[in-house]
Amino acid sequence: MTGSLIILQPGHSVVTDLGRTKGPAYGLPVNGALDQFSAKAANILAGNADNDPLLELTALDFRMRATTDLLIAVTGAPLDLTVGGRESPQWEPVSVRAGEVVAVRGIRTGLRAYIAVHGSFTVPSLLGSCAPDTVVGFGLKLVEGFRLETRTTTAPITQPHFGLPLFRLGITKPAFTTNPVIDVTDGPDVAEFGDTAGLLFTTQYAVSPRSNHIGLRLGGALPERQLTSEVLSRGVPVGAIEVPSRDELLVLHRGRGVTAGYPVLAVVTSRSLDLLAQARPGHTVTFRRTTVAEATATHRTACLELERLRQTINTVFGLLGIGAGQRWYELSPASGA
Amino acid sequence: MAATTTTTSQTTLDIYESGDAALRVVARSGDAETNWATVHSLAGWLAATGVEGIHGAVPTYDSVLVEFDPYLTSARQVRAFVLLGMRQLDFVGTTLREPRRFEVPVVYGGDYGPDLDRVAEHQGLDVEDVIARHTAKTYVIRCLGAPAGSPMMDGPDFPVPVPRLKDPRLSVPAGAVSVAGRQAVIAPAVAPGGWCVIGQTPLTVLDAAREPLVPYVPGDELRFYRIPAEDFGNFAGQFLEARP
Numbered sequence: 001m002t003g004s005l006i007i008l009q010p011g012h013s014v015v016t017d018l019g020r021t022k023g024p025a026y027g028l029p030v031n032g033a034l035d036q037f038s039a040k041a042a043n044i045l046a047g048n049a050d051n052d053p054l055l056e057l058t059a060l061d062f063r064m065r066a067t068t069d070l071l072i073a074v075t076g077a078p079l080d081l082t083v084g085g086r087e088s089p090q091w092e093p094v095s096v097r098a099g100e101v102v103a104v105r106g107i108r109t110g111l112r113a114y115i116a117v118h119g120s121f122t123v124p125s126l127l128g129s130c131a132p133d134t135v136v137g138f139g140l141k142l143v144e145g146f147r148l149e150t151r152t153t154t155a156p157i158t159q160p161h162f163g164l165p166l167f168r169l170g171i172t173k174p175a176f177t178t179n180p181v182i183d184v185t186d187g188p189d190v191a192e193f194g195d196t197a198g199l200l201f202t203t204q205y206a207v208s209p210r211s212n213h214i215g216l217r218l219g220g221a222l223p224e225r226q227l228t229s230e231v232l233s234r235g236v237p238v239g240a241i242e243v244p245s246r247d248e249l250l251v252l253h254r255g256r257g258v259t260a261g262y263p264v265l266a267v268v269t270s271r272s273l274d275l276l277a278q279a280r281p282g283h284t285v286t287f288r289r290t291t292v293a294e295a296t297a298t299h300r301t302a303c304l305e306l307e308r309l310r311q312t313i314n315t316v317f318g319l320l321g322i323g324a325g326q327r328w329y330e331l332s333p334a335s336g337a
Numbered sequence: 338m339a340a341t342t343t344t345t346s347q348t349t350l351d352i353y354e355s356g357d358a359a360l361r362v363v364a365r366s367g368d369a370e371t372n373w374a375t376v377h378s379l380a381g382w383l384a385a386t387g388v389e390g391i392h393g394a395v396p397t398y399d400s401v402l403v404e405f406d407p408y409l410t411s412a413r414q415v416r417a418f419v420l421l422g423m424r425q426l427d428f429v430g431t432t433l434r435e436p437r438r439f440e441v442p443v444v445y446g447g448d449y450g451p452d453l454d455r456v457a458e459h460q461g462l463d464v465e466d467v468i469a470r471h472t473a474k475t476y477v478i479r480c481l482g483a484p485a486g487s488p489m490m491d492g493p494d495f496p497v498p499v500p501r502l503k504d505p506r507l508s509v510p511a512g513a514v515s516v517a518g519r520q521a522v523i524a525p526a527v528a529p530g531g532w533c534v535i536g537q538t539p540l541t542v543l544d545a546a547r548e549p550l551v552p553y554v555p556g557d558e559l560r561f562y563r564i565p566a567e568d569f570g571n572f573a574g575q576f577l578e579a580r581p
Contacts, residue, residue, distance in 0.1 A: 021392040022393055024393055024402075026550060127549065135484040136545055188361045232398045233398065233482060234361065234398075235397060235401065235402025237359035237404065239356050240356075257484060259397055259480070259482045264355065267357075267359075270357050270407055292357050295357035296357045296412070299357060300408055
């Protein structure tokens with residue numbers, strides 16, 4: 001049975017997924033959830049596929065009303081979550097009964113939060129992704145009163161009389177901080193900056209209010225390109241650090257234009273891009289040099305952590321009869337039984 | 338790690354690490370045409386083979402950015418795969434498909450091309466001569482750029498490179514026909530821009546209801562022709578399409 005919810009207070013929210021990975025080949029930015037770890041965790045906790053559409057909230061308070069019974073999970077930056085007026089845990093599955101209001105208030109320390117709903121949403125897609133693209137003008141506009149259809153409903157599974165949380169899965173939440181340390185690898189053009197490249201690792205940078213999903217602008221001592229020759233337009237990776245002006249460092253994020261003509265000083269690792277997605281104006285950022293091999297290992301460790309979470313969820317949801325997992329009576333008997 | 342260099346019979350390749358999820362591959366043959374054909378053939382080969390974990394390739398002039406999922410594959414594996422692709426292309430030759438041709442009506446100057454006079458003055462040409470040079474050439478679409486798959490082309494035969502605007506515009510309309518440096522472009526969508534806008538086409542370039550959004554691919558050919566301002570409305574709702 002399909003379900004639905006109604007947006008009461010959109011704040012700054014979008015329906016997105018892990019991004020339009022086919023986009024860059026056609027000149028479109030990848031976009032998608034800026035904190036990929038939190039987005040994947042939300043979907044896994046809600047019993048969805050990693051790439052299923054979910055809500056991304058940026059900075060502002062948000063409220064929605066479930067019109068059918070739903071199961072949700074909220075991840076990302078620390079915040080106050082209430083469901084039907086009850087304080088509810090973040091980074092755990094939470095049952096929402098038909099008619100109840102889900103309210104997110106006071107997103108703090110970080111910038112972005114994610115709400116996944118079991119069964120996800122039925123939304124339009126472009127090149128295999130529902131992620132909004134502001135340049136092309138694609139994506140749902142979430143306004144007050146907007147109804148989002150979900151593919152399934154989930155009968156309530158909280159303790160009905162006391163409203164106690166049923167799930168205590170105890171996921172290790174990522175640490176959120178106002179002065180994150182960001183890992184970067186040498187960019188392909190690092191040599192063009194000569195000795196000034198080292199400034200990147202000895203400077204504390206302040207996040208500018210002009211930062212957004214396209215890129216973060218950081219104030220501080222700036223490495224300077226030692227050449228003046230023109231650069232042919234090239235594809236630039238998400239995470240590329242450039243010095244386009246004398247005022248600020250530019251760190252490109254998932255909304256970045258696919259090609260540019262600035263030399264790439266360094267590239268932020270996949271795992272640290274999640275941390276940057278949570279950096280607010282006024283936060284301070286320091287950079288640490290790493291290698292591609294180490295960055296890959298770190299990323300895979302995070303992926304494996306999510307895989308373990310998925311196995312736990314599959315088992316628990318299977319026993320409760322949520323989704324397509326195994327039921328308790330379908331499990332193979334324990335040895336010796 | 339810096340670049341690793343590999344030489345095939347066709348050209349020399351430099352492969353640079355670009356974070357944990359991308360590689361930049363640069364062709365260094367000494368000849369711009371060869372470099373361009375090499376990186377676009379390589380991108381085509383990567384797309385056609387559809388290897389697990391490789392998201393896609395962004396080829397431009399002399400380089401191609403190869404993006405991948407660092408959980409499913411790694412920079413090392415993708416590097417090896419790129420070299421395999423180069424050996425394959427070495428064997429079969431760089432094959433680009435037969436170009437299609439596009440013809441683009443443009444209203445020059447006035448509100449449609451607010452920078453036309455400035456460009457003419459800077460080039461030391463009169464306005465008619467700028468338009469004549471812009472419409473004289475058959476352009477090859479070199480790559481798809483930002484925003485939204487803009488067709489990046491080598492510019493008209495102007496005496497000197499066109500400087501960018503000192504203060505980029507916050508909003509340039511879709512269909513704007515611009516020049517900068519030694520390049521020319523059409524804007525498929527409304528976006529900020531620092532290029533000199535010399536005209537505008539009434540055709541719709543980007544169709545969000547169609548995949549992949551824009552009708553051309555790198556290697557296709559394009560010509561501009563001049564229309565009077567009063568004809569602009571006659572093209573309303575028409576899409577840019579290849580000539581049959």
